[in-house]
Amino acid sequence: MKAHTHKFRNQFFISCSKGLEEELAREVQNVNPKNFLVTKGGIHFEAYPERAIELLLHSRIGSRIFKKYYEFEVKNEKDLYQFTKDIKWKSIFTIEQTFKIVVTQSPSSKNKKHSKFKNTLYLSQVIKDGIVDRFQRDCGKRPFVDVKNPDAIIHCHFSPNDNPYSQKEVVTISLDLTGAPLSNRGYRLPDAKAPLRENLAAGILDLLDWDGSENLIDPMCGTGSFLFEAYIKKNKTPTNLKANKWLRDNPEKIIWNFQKLPFFLKDKKLIENFQQTFQTALDKPEENQKSFILGFDNQAREVEKTQKNIAKLELSNDIEVKVGDATNLENPFSTPSLILCNPPYGQRISATSTDLEELYFQLGENAKKNFKGSRLAVISSEIELLKCISLRAERKWTLYNGPLKCQLVEYPLH
Numbered sequence: 001m002k003a004h005t006h007k008f009r010n011q012f013f014i015s016c017s018k019g020l021e022e023e024l025a026r027e028v029q030n031v032n033p034k035n036f037l038v039t040k041g042g043i044h045f046e047a048y049p050e051r052a053i054e055l056l057l058h059s060r061i062g063s064r065i066f067k068k069y070y071e072f073e074v075k076n077e078k079d080l081y082q083f084t085k086d087i088k089w090k091s092i093f094t095i096e097q098t099f100k101i102v103v104t105q106s107p108s109s110k111n112k113k114h115s116k117f118k119n120t121l122y123l124s125q126v127i128k129d130g131i132v133d134r135f136q137r138d139c140g141k142r143p144f145v146d147v148k149n150p151d152a153i154i155h156c157h158f159s160p161n162d163n164p165y166s167q168k169e170v171v172t173i174s175l176d177l178t179g180a181p182l183s184n185r186g187y188r189l190p191d192a193k194a195p196l197r198e199n200l201a202a203g204i205l206d207l208l209d210w211d212g213s214e215n216l217i218d219p220m221c222g223t224g225s226f227l228f229e230a231y232i233k234k235n236k237t238p239t240n241l242k243a244n245k246w247l248r249d250n251p252e253k254i255i256w257n258f259q260k261l262p263f264f265l266k267d268k269k270l271i272e273n274f275q276q277t278f279q280t281a282l283d284k285p286e287e288n289q290k291s292f293i294l295g296f297d298n299q300a301r302e303v304e305k306t307q308k309n310i311a312k313l314e315l316s317n318d319i320e321v322k323v324g325d326a327t328n329l330e331n332p333f334s335t336p337s338l339i340l341c342n343p344p345y346g347q348r349i350s351a352t353s354t355d356l357e358e359l360y361f362q363l364g365e366n367a368k369k370n371f372k373g374s375r376l377a378v379i380s381s382e383i384e385l386l387k388c389i390s391l392r393a394e395r396k397w398t399l400y401n402g403p404l405k406c407q408l409v410e411y412p413l414h
């Protein structure tokens, strides 16, 4: 191992959608990190692996968690090959396992310089050669690449330093512990029309300070992202609802990539802790909060599909969905509610702008009339449509639903 290779111990990075870093920081703080650093799009933190795994199970905002292994500086591809070959890869993943390399780049910390390496495909080939040659030396054979379903996802991040005279770039080698992103909660229907990203829906509940004590009503619920996310937040349940069901029946089932990696498999205590944390979280008696999670949609077919999905996940006692028109809903509750929705934008669901203007206007009028004492919050990419809601906004946020810049607006209903 080269003297100037830095080896990490218990260092992780959790990524998230831009704009949700503060909400993510709150989640990271829950696992008592020793150190943490918030950056654009994610957080670096130091924690015991069991706490990082706990975060992976429970994070509603995060996208992926990476375990950091090594960091070194390279001038050119020759250096990269040599540094990669110097790593004892067989302690990171086994010869029988498949792997894939993901190369990412970011500008220097002061944004002064961009990576000089233009061909990321070539970089990944150089890294692959280093890995394969090291395995060949240590084990007499090589592991194979599988880009579709690899056991080990090796993440290599390149970033130049700010020194204008330096040719060097910092390379950080991490393993993706997640596999499928954490936003895959197992409740998304494959043909969802214009769903909100799950972790964005979760972040919106946090921004609006919804803590489960108010009812949550989504009057245009579609596949029900806000409803499922409200259930997860209210019950503090591990976020992968499908995995919760599977792991209850078979604790050995592999859902996340970390379950295949030596750092986990060689540590009996870590496995026990994982299973225990998981079971405790699942067995936890539900808090007796007298609030309800309710959705409406005016498309009977959508409602039926969402209802079926709720039933499949055994959540019919917790989430209710009915056919209804957002512009003439009656208030079914005597206690305050957060009425939260993501109406059609026009860009993603075809509708004329006058129809949509009327829809946004009537949504506001109905909320004003029938939901006094509650609050309404609407997220849309169309500022002009949001202006059709004739209520005074109390708070506003700019957020991104994938590439779409959106505004979330909250209106108190006096």
Ligand SMILES: C[S@@+](CC[C@H](N)C(=O)[O-])C[C@H]1O[C@@H](n2cnc3c(N)ncnc32)[C@H](O)[C@@H]1O
Pocket: 192, 193, 194, 195, 196, 219, 220, 221, 222, 223, 224, 225, 226, 296, 297, 298, 299, 302, 324, 325, 326, 327, 342, 343, 344, 345, 349, 359
């Ligand atoms: C952008 S989608 C909502 C997606 C949803 N947030 C999700 O995660 O699946 C808008 C939804 O509003 C519904 N909708 C449109 N007009 C409506 C109305 N007047 N009343 C109730 N639902 C309506 C559509 O059927 C569609 O499912």
